[in-house]
Structure formats: structure tokens, C-alpha cells
Amino acid sequence: MGAKNVCLMTDKNLSQLPPVQMVMDSLVKNGINFKVYDNVRVEPTDRSFMEAIEFVKKGAFDAYVAVGGGSTMDTCKAANLYASSPHSDFLDYVNAPIGKGKPVSVPLKPLIAVPTTSGTGSETTGVAIFDYEHLKVKTGIASRAIKPTLGLIDPLHTLHMPDRVVANSGFDVLCHALESYTALPYHMRSPCPSNPITRPAYQGSNPISDIWAVHALRIVAKYLKRAVRNPDDLEARSNMHLASAFAGIGFGNAGVHLCHGMSYPISGLVKTYKAKDYNVDHPLVPHGLSVVLTSPAVFTFTAQMSPERHLETAEILGAHTRTARIADAGPILADTLRKFLYDLDVDDGLAAIGYSKADIPALVKGTLPQERVTKLAPRPQSEEDLSALFEASMKLY
Amino acid sequence: MGAKNVCLMTDKNLSQLPPVQMVMDSLVKNGINFKVYDNVRVEPTDRSFMEAIEFVKKGAFDAYVAVGGGSTMDTCKAANLYASSPHSDFLDYVNAPIGKGKPVSVPLKPLIAVPTTSGTGSETTGVAIFDYEHLKVKTGIASRAIKPTLGLIDPLHTLHMPDRVVANSGFDVLCHALESYTALPYHMRSPCPSNPITRPAYQGSNPISDIWAVHALRIVAKYLKRAVRNPDDLEARSNMHLASAFAGIGFGNAGVHLCHGMSYPISGLVKTYKAKDYNVDHPLVPHGLSVVLTSPAVFTFTAQMSPERHLETAEILGAHTRTARIADAGPILADTLRKFLYDLDVDDGLAAIGYSKADIPALVKGTLPQERVTKLAPRPQSEEDLSALFEASMKLY
DSSP, X not given: OOOSEEXXXXXXXXXXXXXXXXXXXXXXXXXXXXXXXXXXXXXXXXXXXXXXXXXXXXXXXXXXXXXXXXXXXXXXXXXXXXXXXXXXXXXXXXXXXXXXXXXXXSOOOOEEEEEOSSSOOGGXXXXXXXEEGGGTEEEEEEOGGGSOSXXXXXXXXXXXXXXXXXXXXXXXXXXXXXXXXXXXXXXXXSSOOSSGGGSOSSXXXXXXXXXXXXXXXXXXXXXXXXXXXXXXXXXXXXXXXXXXXXXXXXXXXXXXXXXXXXXXHHHHTOOSOBOTTOOOSSOBOOHHHHHHTTHHHHHHHHGGGSHHHHHHHHHHTTOXXXXXXXXXXXXXXXXXXXXXXXXXTOOSSGGGGTOOGGGHHHHHHHHTTOHHHHTTSSSOOOHHXXXXXXXXXXXXX | OOOSXXXXXXXXXXXXXXXXXXXXXXXXXXXXXXXXXXXXXXXXXXXXXXXXXXXXXXXXXXXXEEEXXXXXXXXXXXXXXXXXXXXXXXXXXXXXXXXXXXXXXXXXXXXXXXXXXXXOOGGGOSEEEEEEGGGTEEEEEEOGGGSOSEEOOOGGGXXXXXXXXXXXXXXXXXXXXXXXXXXXXXXXXXXXXXXXXXXXXXXXXXXXXXXXXXXXXXXXXXXXXXXXXXXXXXXXXHHHHHHHHHHHHHHHHHOOOHHXXXXXXXXXXXXXXXXXXXXXXXOBOOHHHHHHTTHHXXXXXXXXXXXXXXXXXXXXXXXXXTTOOGGGHHHHHHHHHHHHHXXXXXXXXXXXXXXXXXXXXXXXXXXXXXXXXHTTSSSOOOHHHHHHHHHHTSOXX
């Protein structure tokens, strides 16, 4: 890449750990100038994005290396974008309706993404997600242009992950796979674009994304519990690290739908919940947890649109579906998911992370702007439907 | 792509058929100048490549559209390459040891590949294969640089295929999948390159190529027989058309090994065999047939290196392997393949297409220069081994 002045982006926890050290050693050994930005916020906000953007604008960097989880990779994508387009307002590239959703036409610098969690698949996607603090809601930037140039998927970087981080990031993989496999098929989206090139980054499920989704799901079914329970199980952690990338290639192309759309207010409106194993100074619902808590309700709701796919995924996750009735696909998948989550010690629904019925209107309101993903749900949903889904997710077991 | 002067490449049979007509109509409708080259030879030779190269050198084309099977797409890749590098000798880019195997550093023009058979996956690969007439052996050009810019995989283009063309091209998919899945793993190739970027196009099996191989194989198992037997079975033909591309993405990255390496002299040394359903004026062993005839012998030979994968593929192809002994993986897969081929009316081995024991030394001699692929076999092979494999392939049933 001919880089001479690199920005190495990471967060404060990781900056002391081997993955970052290894990158710094390599840059030093190869005589490449670099500066470290380790002020990435876990679950970034517009403010934390803008701090990173200010930093990189001053640095005149010709390449980026992001070492961390989705928060770091997404922050780095945004920093690369706005440094390459210095006169843009922050909202210019943010997804509509919150931002202007302008297409990216400027060339960006190379970005090497080195994931250290096994969940977001952010190294494979053109999406950067953040909390928009003003509205207390998550949104993002979505453009093929911000996709990293290269992902380095090294499982040795995952051995430091504490067990809740493995579990929660694994739930993100699980939902990426399930949502992209059940998303509205690409040829059923409307309006139909006049030319395939104008399809959005999230174009709906398709024969290519299906392959990645199913394969990632098989790995989750086989390896997630092992990866959580034993930090030394390199086979399990390696496979989950690959599954994260595989699911990312799938959903980065097909999109996600309701679990993700509903998760954004679930994390955005967090009150006091502090997740175990996350060393941060603010209340936090980890992304993967906020996504997975609604999954039993969501797939009960969507099953009627593609019951075969819902049954197939239940089978992959361990259900015996040979004698199942197709009409029961939703409850069967939901029940399979509940068992899976129970085995992995997941909090008992939204109530367990601090929400009550009284919060449902705000949660629904926070979901409505997530059209980019909710429109990809195979079944259209009214505000009443969303209310019912949040209510059904208050308690899981 | 901003193309203003397009070369439309095809063969004489297709030039009268709807897929080519459709491309011409589109070019006319969009006011784009084009010239048709329909002199592609089915199973091309260095001479037929050079004729195409001479044609395009005169045309100053700024883009290419190849409509046809592997022969057409490969001819077009070579034409694009040598027109972009007009002072190169033909052997400069041909694989060593027959050619010089020089890396491609010139920029090529965009090439849109529109496959009309479901086998080669050439629309996805950086490989162009031809008969080197002087040595009566197949060889090729392999470089990421010649990979088409875009593949248009439209199953309606496959409805015109006669049944033997469907079967033989399907066997190519079958072997692409089986060979790339059982190829030497990428981290076991030697010498190990100093940098991943210097890996050859065929880098050995890896977790990404495995996904494509297994998925393509499942489609072959489910749909090939239906696609052969009923030209109107659009579901089966659509799936085989995708399988061809999927297997192509896999083997284009992992490589193939002995079935392909041994197939080149099998087609190159053809005497009088004329394949049913191929409208050509010369003796011809279709590529897929030349590849599949040795498959039972090859996988019996290679099974000991990865018996689990051999058993897994046998299971996908319909064998019941639950009680199988791992040591029997080779014979089980071979027997499964024989049944599959018998059901599809495949000629009874090399003897049925005109070879006898006396030809084996020449067949072995023609395999030896195919190191690019034979070195990817999981098990090294001596000349005696190759002799034995050809001998075991004389009769299948």
C-alpha cells in the first residue's frame, strides 16, 4: 500500500494488549511512521466519532489500521471517510432519515481492519454504527466506499476475550446469520431499482448471502458454547472468528432486519445496566445482547413468510424438525433460541436489563427511524406489531 | 464502464442463438459500437487463441463481452491480455514449464463474461486453458489479472443446452468441487511464500474455498440429474448455473488437482472420439468428460490424506456413511461416483473413448507438465502412480 504515515486506532483496554503491540512492533520494524489513537468509545457516539475525525484530520494519514471490535473498526471507517471529505457536515453521510444519506464519491485511504472480537464482522462491511446522542438512538453510515481494504482475521487475537464478550459478540453473529437468511429476498424489495448498481448496501437475501449465513450459523451451533466456556479452546475461538467474518460477508450484502432494528433503541436508551466483563465507565447494553434478546419474538413473528427457512435454522441450532409441522416453524425456532440462550446464561429478557412496559413507546419510537433495516424484514410491521414484539421480549424463559 | 467500442466474442453455434442476440440488441439499443468475433474454437488451441488475439489487436476495443462456455470466456481473457500487452510473446504468460509464466503487470480492459454452459465457472476465475498443439497437451494462463470484471449468470441462457452438454459441464462442476475441497491445504504448500500476496492463483484449499466447494457439491447432488433429463426444468438448470459459478469461486482460489491434471492429455491426445451433442468438425473429448472419467481412481488414491472429507463428499452425493469405516473412505467415494456416472450414462472409462493400455505412457507424459495443478493433490504421485490411475480408469463399471 506504500503507506508512510499510519493511524493506528484502538481503544484504551486493547492498547495495552498483544494485538496492538504486535501491530506497533510490525510498523516499527518496517520503519513506518504512525500515531496511535486509543480514544475509541465502546459503543461509539456521534461525539466519539467526531473526536476521532478531528484527530485524523490533523494527522494527514495515508493509511489506517483499526485493531479492536466493531466500535473501533466503525470509528476508523468514519474517521477515514470524513478526513477524505473534510468539508462535509457530519450528518451528510449518516443514514436517512436522521442524516442526509449522501452517496460517497470521494476516494478513501486504505484501511486494514484487525478484529479482536468475534461478532460484528465489521472488517467485511461498509457500515459504521454509532449512538446519535441527541435522539438517544443508534444509526450509522452505510456505503461500500467505507469497507476496509483488508481484514486480518487472526484467531490468536481473540484469546484475551472474557467469556461475556465471547457470548455477546457470538450472539451478534447468530443474529447476522438468522436475519440475513430470513431477510426479504433481493428481488422482492420495492421500489425495484432501475439498475442493479443502485441497490443499497443491504440489498435483501440472495443466493450468495444465503451461503454465508447458513455456514456461519452452523459454526455458531457447533462452536459458540465451547468458545464461551473455554478461553483456551483455540479450535472453537478460531471457528467463531471465521464465522463472524463469514456472517459479515453475508449480512453486509443482504442486510439484517428486526433484531437489529429493535436493538438500537435497546442500547441507546440504556439506563443503568452495566454488562459483566465490559471495562467501561458508562452504562452499556452490549450490542450482541441487545440484538439477541428480541430474537425469539422476532422469528415467531416472521416465520410465516418463509417457514422452511425458519425450520431449517432451528434444525441447524439443534432442534429435531423431521416431524415438525411447517405452521409451527416460528415457535420451534423461538424455543430453540431460548434454550440456546439459557444455556449461555443470557439475562432473562428486556426486564432483566432494566426495561419495563412503560418503556415500550420509547423503544418503538426509537425503532421507527431504523427503516434501512426494518424494511428488510420479510413481514411488514406496524407500531402495534413492534410494541407486541418488545412486550414479548420482556421475559424470555 | 464507459465502453464505446466493444468486442463481442462467441462461437459459431451460439452466434445464432438468443443469448448472443440479446447482447447485440442491448448494444444496439444503447448506441454502443461493437464487432463480433465468432471464430472461437470449442476446446481452444494456441492457434485459435492467436487468431482471436490478432482480431482484437486490430480492433482497439475498450471492453469485451464473452458469451459462451469456458472456451469462449477463456479465449476472450487471452485476447484481452495480449491486446493489452501487444509486445509480449504468446508464451510469456503461459504457465511454466511450457511457457514463461510471467506475472501480468499491464492493466486490462473490462470483460463481461456471460456463461451459457454450467460447468467451467470461467466467469469467476483468472484462468484460460488451451491445447498447446505442438506438444499435444493442455496448458493455460493463470493470473488474477485476467479474471472477468463481471459475470452475468442468467439461467435462461442454459435452456438451449443439449443433454450431453449439461451432463459434461456438470461433471466439471462436480470435479471442481471435489478437487478443490480435497486439495492440499493452503498452509501445507511448499515452498511457503514469503508474503501471502505472492501465493499463486491456485493457493490450496482454505476455509473460504471449502464453503463454495461443499455448497456447489450439494447442488450437483440435488440438481444435476434433473438438469440433464429435462431441458425445461428451470429450477434445476438455474441451480446448476449458480453451482458452476460457486464452484468456480472455490476452485479459482483453491485450485484443482489430479482429475484436472490428468484430463489435459486425455483431451489433448484424442484420436477419433466425437462426443454426442457437440456440433464441431474435429474429434473432441469434452472437458468435463475428460475430467470425470478418472475421478473414481483419483479419489481412491487421495482418500488416505483426508478420509473425513472424502466420506463427507460421498455422503453429500448420496452414500450412507453413518456406519462407514474411515479407512474405506476412498472406495466408498469412488463407488458413489461410479453410481452417479452410470445413472448419467457416462462412457465406460477411457477405453470407451478410444484409449488402451498402450496409450498410458503418453498420457502420463502429458500429465507431468501439469505441475501447477498436480502439485496441489493432497498425496504426491510418482509416474508409476499416474500410470496406475490411468489404468484403473480404463473401465469404470
